[in-house]
Amino acid sequence: MDSLQKRNNALNANPMVNTVATDNHITVRGSDWYFAVTAVMVVSTFVFMGLSFRKPRSQRLFHYITAAITLVAAIAYFSMGANLGWTAIRVEFERSDPKVAGLMRQIFYVRYIDWFVTTPLLLLDLLLTCGLPTPTIVYTILINEIMIITGLVGALVKSSYKWGYYVFGCVAFFFVAYTVVFEGRAHARALGNDILKTYTICGVWTIGLWFLYPIAWGVSEGGNVIASDSEAVFYGILDLLAKPVFGALLIWGHRNIDLARLGLHVNEPTETGMPGGEKRSANAHSNTNTTAANDTTATTV
Missing domain, CATH: 1.20.5 (Single alpha-helices involved in coiled-coils or other helix-helix interfaces)
Structure with a gap:
């Protein structure tokens, strides 16, 4: 442990004392993992931006959106790796397991700030691909924000009322999933088989992963079942699959799709x-x- 702390001094520079002290928090291993995810997000951002130069400026919309997703995620994971952006919340369920012992659990609210920004961008990538009407896109993103906010509020509540917010969030998620799986595919089918294929792959990938996030919440912030380091790995793997891997699938699928086919018209720059x-x-x-x-x-x- 001492050798690990010499390599990663984040927990010493930013100790486990916020408003109150907590014994249920990440260790140096958790911090290292968060920094590793940060590195992947940063590299992915540069890759997506680099790939954008292979297209005319008027065709780079999805590259820009996808790069913004991984950039915001990189900042959030850097914050968590540095042991910042968290607060201590009293757990509802006290466990005898030493890995989750203690009355106070570390809750990273910066994770939800990340999701508040990046999940609408993910949906924008998807719903623009299938050509959904703008009012439907806006309304779906609004419901998605309700899902994220209720997750955050539930994580910050110490009583059993947290599960009420959990239910609200799950209901919101099912609405988003319905829009993506059914309405989105119906619109994508009308735009051509190549668009339908790209949308189906990315849409199923995203919604399938998003089904696992409530499980991660239930065993970490909600039920205090797994340790904070395990929480870091669980969410980290999901975010790596839902952001860089999703982005790679989407950009590959869009390589031969002109934005005009999606009803998107971006003028080329004409200034001298x-x-x-x-x-x-x-x-x-x-x-x-x-x-x-x-x-x-x-x-x-």
């Missing part, structure tokens, strides 16, 4: 100095001169 801007400006100038000459001829006649 931008890539291709001088050529377009010259063409525009030429067209203006031609129009002016035609007008003069018409007037002369």
Whole structure:
């Protein structure tokens, strides 16, 4: 343990004292794991941004959204690895297992800040892919935010009322899952087999993983069954699969899909100095001169 602490000094720099002390918290191993996930998220962000340069600027929307997801996750995991962004909450269920002993459990609220930002972006990636109407996308994202907020509030409640928030969150999740699985696929089917295939793979992947998050919550923040290090591994694996791996599947699926097929129209930059801007400006100038000459001829006649 001493050798581990020499390599990772985060827990010494940011000790286990917030408003109160807690014995039910991550160890150096948990901190190391969080930093490892941070590294994967950072590398994924650079990869997604790098891949965007293989497409015209008007076709990079999904690269930008996906890179933003992993960037926000990287910041959150760095915070958790540094033992920041948490508070101590009294557990509802006291356990005899030494790994989860103690009255106070460490709750990382920064995790929920991450999800509050990244899960709407994940849904945006999916629901734009299938061409859902904007009002449906906005409403689905709103329900998703209810899911995240109720999860956070439930984690911060020490009494059995936390499970009431858990139920609200699960109901919200089922609404989101219905929209993705049924409404989304119906719209994707109308856009072509390649879009349907990409959407189905990414949608099933996402919803399948999201079904595991309530289980992780139930055995960690909710039921105090597993240790904080185990919680870190459980959530970390889920987030790695739900963000970098999801992003790779999505970007690969979009490699030959034009945004116009999805009802998305992004203009290429036309200002002088931008890539291709001088050529377009010259063409525009030429067209203006031609129009002016035609007008003069018409007037002369």
